[in-house]
Amino acid sequence: MAKITLDIFRFDEAVDVVPHRDAVVVDIPETTTVLDALETAKADVDGSISFRRSCRSAICGSCSMNINGITGLACKTPCNTVMDETGAIKIDPTPNFQPMKDLVVHMDPFWDKYARLKPYLQPSDSDSAHERERRVSPDDMKKLVDVANCVMCATCYALCPVVSVDPAFAGPAAIAYAYRFIEDVRDGQRKERIAQISEDYLWLCAHCYACSYCPKHVDPNDRIIDVKRAAIKDRVLMNERGPRHALVVTKWIKKVGMLHETELIAGTIGRFNVRGLLKVAPLGLRMAYKGKMPPMFLKPIPKVDEVRTIFDALEVPVS
Amino acid sequence: MSATLLPEDLPLDAHRRTQSAQRGRYGFFPGCVAKESCKELFNSTMLLADKLGIELIELTAASCCGASVVNDVNRDVARVLNARTYAQAEALGLDDVITICSTCTGHMRAANKELLESEERMDHANAILGKFGATYHGKVTVRHLLWLLIDDIGLDRLRAMVVRPLNGLKVAPFYGCHIIRPESVNGWESARHPHSLEDVIEAIGGEAIDYAGKTRCCGFHIQLEKDDVAANMVGQNMRMAQDHGAEAVLTPCPLCHLALDGYQADAAARWGRTDLPTFHLPQLVAFALGVPADRLGLNKHLIDPRTILVERELIA
Ligand code: SF4
Ligand code: SF4
Ligand code: SF4
Ligand code: SF4
Ligand code: FES
Numbered sequence: 001m002a003k004i005t006l007d008i009f010r011f012d013e014a015v016d017v018v019p020h021r022d023a024v025v026v027d028i029p030e031t032t033t034v035l036d037a038l039e040t041a042k043a044d045v046d047g048s049i050s051f052r053r054s055c056r057s058a059i060c061g062s063c064s065m066n067i068n069g070i071t072g073l074a075c076k077t078p079c080n081t082v083m084d085e086t087g088a089i090k091i092d093p094t095p096n097f098q099p100m101k102d103l104v105v106h107m108d109p110f111w112d113k114y115a116r117l118k119p120y121l122q123p124s125d126s127d128s129a130h131e132r133e134r135r136v137s138p139d140d141m142k143k144l145v146d147v148a149n150c151v152m153c154a155t156c157y158a159l160c161p162v163v164s165v166d167p168a169f170a171g172p173a174a175i176a177y178a179y180r181f182i183e184d185v186r187d188g189q190r191k192e193r194i195a196q197i198s199e200d201y202l203w204l205c206a207h208c209y210a211c212s213y214c215p216k217h218v219d220p221n222d223r224i225i226d227v228k229r230a231a232i233k234d235r236v237l238m239n240e241r242g243p244r245h246a247l248v249v250t251k252w253i254k255k256v257g258m259l260h261e262t263e264l265i266a267g268t269i270g271r272f273n274v275r276g277l278l279k280v281a282p283l284g285l286r287m288a289y290k291g292k293m294p295p296m297f298l299k300p301i302p303k304v305d306e307v308r309t310i311f312d313a314l315e316v317p318v319s
Numbered sequence: 320m321s322a323t324l325l326p327e328d329l330p331l332d333a334h335r336r337t338q339s340a341q342r343g344r345y346g347f348f349p350g351c352v353a354k355e356s357c358k359e360l361f362n363s364t365m366l367l368a369d370k371l372g373i374e375l376i377e378l379t380a381a382s383c384c385g386a387s388v389v390n391d392v393n394r395d396v397a398r399v400l401n402a403r404t405y406a407q408a409e410a411l412g413l414d415d416v417i418t419i420c421s422t423c424t425g426h427m428r429a430a431n432k433e434l435l436e437s438e439e440r441m442d443h444a445n446a447i448l449g450k451f452g453a454t455y456h457g458k459v460t461v462r463h464l465l466w467l468l469i470d471d472i473g474l475d476r477l478r479a480m481v482v483r484p485l486n487g488l489k490v491a492p493f494y495g496c497h498i499i500r501p502e503s504v505n506g507w508e509s510a511r512h513p514h515s516l517e518d519v520i521e522a523i524g525g526e527a528i529d530y531a532g533k534t535r536c537c538g539f540h541i542q543l544e545k546d547d548v549a550a551n552m553v554g555q556n557m558r559m560a561q562d563h564g565a566e567a568v569l570t571p572c573p574l575c576h577l578a579l580d581g582y583q584a585d586a587a588a589r590w591g592r593t594d595l596p597t598f599h600l601p602q603l604v605a606f607a608l609g610v611p612a613d614r615l616g617l618n619k620h621l622i623d624p625r626t627i628l629v630e631r632e633l634i635a
Contacts, residue, residue, distance in 0.1 A: 069531065070511055161536045165551035203544055206552070207387040208536035209425075209500035221501070228391040241544050246391040253389065253400075257382040259351040268543040279546065283581055287356065292619050294355040302380040306451045310400060313447045316393045 002030045004079055005088040006041055008049060012101050019099070022046070023088075034082065034089060035063050035074035038103075051103035058215060061151030064158065065103050066092040071158045073215045094158035109167060110154045113174040116200065117181065117193070124188025134186040147180040147223060149216045156211035156220050162204055170200035172211035172220030178202075179223040182230055194227065194236040202227060203242020232317065241268050251318040254311045257301030261294035333428075333507035335460045339415030340471045346413035346459070347375035348404065348427070350420040350573070351383050357573040359616025360599045364419050364464065366614060367605040370480065371472055375417060378407050384423045384430070387497075387540060395443070401430035402444040405459040414458045417467055419601065421572035425497030427461045429504045463498055465515055465571045465600055466507050477522045482609040484524025488631050490603070491528040491565035491595070492516030493556070495575040496536050510534065516569055519600070523607035530563040532556030537578035546585070553578050554586025557593040566627050568597040580621050596624030606633075 004026055011019035024041040032040075035053055042049045052062040056075045063074040068082045068090050083089045097105035123134065156172040157163055163171045170178075178197040181187050202224070211220045232243055248267030252260035265284075269276040301307070311318070339345045353361040368375045381404040385397030404427075408416050418424045434441045435457050445454050462470075468477060499510035508515055513534065517527035538552030557579065560568060570576050579597045587593070602615045612634045617624050628634045 161538070161552055161555075162541070162548060165555060166545070166548045169548075201545075204541055204548065206496075206536045206538055206541045206549075208496040210496070210536065212501040212503075225390050229394065232392055242391075245543055246388050249386065249388040250392045250396075253383045253385065258354070259383045259386065261352070261355050265543065280543075283585070286584075286621050287581065290619050290621060292356050292621070298355075301382060303451075304382075306403060306453070307382045307400065309450050310403065310447055311396065313450065314393055314395050314399065316389075316396050 001027055002079075003027055003087055004030070004032075004037055004083060005086070006037055007088055007090045008038075008041075008102065009092045009099070010049075010102055011099050013099070014101075022049075024049070028079070030080040030083070031078050033075050034065075034067055034077045034079055034091070037079055037089070038074065038091070049103075050101040059151060061153035064094050064153040064155045066094055066158070071095065071155055072213065073153060073155065076215055094154060096158045096160065096163050097154070107154065110152075110157050110171070110173070113170050113200065114152070114177065116170075116196065117174060117178050118189075119177060119181070121181070121184065121187055122189045123186055136185055140183075140185050143183050144180055147176050147218055150177060150180075150214075150218045151216055153215065156214050156218075159210040159213060161208055161210060162206050166201075166204065168201060169204050170197060170202065172205075172214075172224065173218075174200070175202055175205070175227055176218050176220040176223040179227050179230075182227060190230075191234055191236055194231050194234060197227060198231055198237045198240065198242070202231065203240065203245075244268050244270070247317065247319055250311075250316060252298075254308055254316070254318055255300070255304075256298045257304045257307045258298060260298050262296050332460050333462065333466060333505065334470060336470075337415035337460055339413050340467070343372065344374045344376060344413065345467070346408035346411065346416040347377045348381055348384075348416050348418050348423060348461075349377060350418060350423040352573040352577070353419055357576060357599070357619075359619045360419060360573050360576070360601065363599060363602040363605050363610070363615045366610045367601040367608065370605060370608040370610060371468075373467075373471075376411060376413060378404060378411075378416070380407055384426045386422055386426060390426075397426060398430045398433050398440065399444045399447050401427050402434055402441075402455040403448055403453060405431065405434075406448055406453040406455040408459050409456055410453075414460065416459055416461045417464055418461060419464050419571070419599075420574065421463070421495055421498035422574055424461065424463045425500070425504060431459065431461055432504055463507075463571060465498070465519065468519060468604065469515055474518055474522045477519070477604075481523050481607045483607050483633065485520075485603075485607060486524060486631055486633060488525045488627070488633070489528050489564050489566045490520045490525040490598075491530060491560035491563070491568045492520060492533050493537070493560075493568050493570040493575055493579065493597075494534050495570065495572055496534075498571050499534060516571065516600075519604065520569060523604055525603075528560060528563045528565045530559040530565070532559040537575045538582075539574040539578040542578065542582075546582075549578065550582040550585040551589060553582040554590030554593070557583055557586070557595055558590040561593045561595060565595055566631075567624060568595050569600060569603055570597060571600045573599065583622060594622055596620065596622045596627055598624055 026040045054060040058076045093099045162169045245268040520527040538549030542549040
C-alpha cells in the first residue's frame with residue numbers, strides 16, 4: 001500500500017469562473033490504475049469529483065485524461081508508472097478540449113468530425129439487389145481490423161498539435177476512420193469519402209507522430225499516409241497544395257536525387273499563384289538577405305540514373 | 320520512471336557499438352537541407368568532427384531519404400532509395416550512417432527497420448538495386464550525431480573538451496518529432512522524457528530549460544500547406560520556452576531550425592514577440608569546443624544568435 005496524492009483539476013462550468021485544484025490523498029497499492037485511484041478518491045473522500053468511465057478495461061474509450069503531462073486512458077495507466085518521487089499524480093482534462101466539469105470535457109468537436117465521415121457503409125447498390133451477404137476476403141478484412149479497434153477515446157485528437165492551433169483540422173481519429181471506409185471493398189463512396197476528408201484538411205497533418213500513442217494501436221499516423229496515397233492513386237482533388245507538394249518533391253528527387261527546395265515552393269503553391277507566392281515572399285526575402293536562399297539550380301547527385309531506375313521499377317507517379 | 324514508458328520492442332540498435340564507432344570513421348549523410356538552405360549546419364558539423372577527432376565520410380552519391388513526403392505517393396520508394404544509400408556505405412566498409420537532421424534520422428531508420436525485419440522486403444529492394452549492381456547486406460545502423468556525441472564520445476569526454484563553457488546560458492532543447500517519435504523506430508531514449516539534448520547543453524556549460532513544447536512539432540512539414548497554422552505551432556512552442564526563461568534554443572534538426580528561426584516573427588501577432596535565437600546542435604557544441612564564432616555561419620540566421628552571445632560575454 002502507498003499514500004498517493006491525486007492533484008486534480010477542478011472546474012464546474014455551471015458555477016466557476018476559474019478552475020482550481022484539489023489534492024486528495026488515497027491509500028492504495030501503487031499498481032492500482034489511475035482510474036481506480038480516482039474511484040477511491042470519489043468513494044472515500046469527495047463524491048463530487050467528476051470523470052468519465054465505464055468499462056475499466058480500455059474498451060469503452062471514456063477515460064482519456066492528462067496524467068502528469070501524458071495523455072492516455074486512466075484505466076490503462078498504473079499509478080506507479082506515472083507518479084513522481086513524492087507519490088503525487090497531477091490529473092488534468094485532455095488538452096484540445098473545453099472542460100465541462102473537472103475531468104469531463106466537451107467532446108462535440110471530436111464527434112462532429114466523426115459524424116461528417118458518414119461512418120456507416122454506403123454500398124453502391126441496394127441490399128435487395130443482393131441475394132447473399134456482401135463478402136470480404138480475409139486479406140481485405142485484415143486492412144480494416146486495426147482501425148476498427150478504435151474506441152474513440154480521443155487521446156490522439158488531444159495530442160495533435162495541429163488540432164491545438166487549427167480546430168478545423170479533422171484530426172487523427174477521423175482520418176483513420178475515413179480509411180476504414182475508404183478501404184472497405186463493400187463501400188461505394190470511395191472517391192466521395194476521399195474528397196470529404198481532403199476538404200477536412202487531410203493534408204494538414206504535420207507528420208509529427210504524436211498520435212502514435214494511441215492506446216489501441218490504431219496508428220492513425222500511418223493510416224493518414226494510407227489515405228493520402230489513396231487520394232493520389234484515385235486522383236482526387238489533385239490541384240490542392242498537399243498532393244501537388246507530394247508529387248513535386250517526388251518528381252525532383254527522381255530528376256536530381258535531392259529535394260529541390262526552390263522548385264518545391266513554386267511547385268506547391270503554383271507558379272502562377274502570384275498571391276500565394278507573395279505571401280511566402282517576405283520570408284523568402286528575409287532569407288535571401290541573410291544569404292540563406294536555397295540554390296535555384298541543383299546539380300544531380302552522382303549516379304542519379306540509379307535513382308531513376310528505382311522510381312521506374314516501382315512505377316512511382318511523379319505528376 | 321521513464322524506462323517503464325518505453326515500448327517493449329525498443330530498437331536497441333540505436334545504441335549499437337558499430338565498427339565505424341570503434342574506428343572513429345563514420346558514413347555521413349548530411350541530407351538535402353544542410354546542403355541547400357542550411358549550409359551553416361553542414362559546415363559546423365565538419366568543424367565539430369575535427370574537434371572531436373572523428374572522420375565523417377560523406378556519402379556523396381546518396382539520394383534524399385524521401386523525407387515524410389514520398390511515402391505519401393508510394394509505399395516502397397523511400398525504403399529502396401535508402402537501401403541504395405546503405406549499400407554505398409557498406410561498399411566503403413562503413414556500418415554506421417550518421418545524420419544531422421531529425422527527419423532523415425526517423426525516415427532512414429524506419430526504412431532500415433522495414434528492410435531488416437522482412438526478408439521479403441530486403442529481397443525486393445536488392446532485386447532493384449541489382450539492376451545497377453548494388454546490394455545491401457543489412458549491416459548498417461543509422462544514428463543521429465546527437466547519439467554519437469553521447470554514446471561514442473561520452474558526456475565526460477565532451478565536458479573535458481570544452482574550452483569555452485556557455486556560462487549558464489539558458490538554452491531550451493527542442494527535440495521536435497522525428498528524432499524521438501515513433502519510439503518503435505527511434506528508441507534511443509524515451510520520447511516522452513528525453514534528456515539527451517539537456518545532457519549535452521549541461522556538458523557544454525549551459526543551463527537546460529524545461530518546457531512542454533520541447534517534444535512538440537514545429538509545423539515545418541505543413542508550412543506550404545497552411546503557413547499560418549505552421550507559424551502558430553512555432554509561436555506556441557517558443558512562447559512556452561520563453562516563459563520558462565529560455566534565452567536561446569538548441570535543435571538537432573535543420574527543418575526545425577528553418578521553422579523556429581523563420582516563423583517566430585510571423586507568430587508574434589498571436590503569441591507575442593519571442594525572438595529566441597536558434598542554434599543547430601553542432602554549432603553550439605563546436606562553439607563550446609573552441610571553433611571561432613565567425614566560422615559557424617551564425618550570421619546566416621534570421622534571428623541573430625550573436626546578440627545573446629555578446630550579452631552573455633561569450634564573444635566580443
Ligand atoms: S485512434 Fe486510438 S487514440 Fe485515437 S480515438 Fe481511436 S483509439 Fe483513441
Ligand atoms: S501525425 Fe498528424 S494527425 Fe497525428 S498528431 Fe501529428 S499532426 Fe496530428
Ligand atoms: S529529411 Fe529532408 S533533409 Fe533529410 S534527406 Fe530527407 S529531404 Fe533531405
Ligand atoms: S519538429 Fe518539425 S522539422 Fe522536426 S520533425 Fe517535427 S515537423 Fe519535422
Ligand atoms: S474506462 Fe473504458 S477505456 Fe478507460
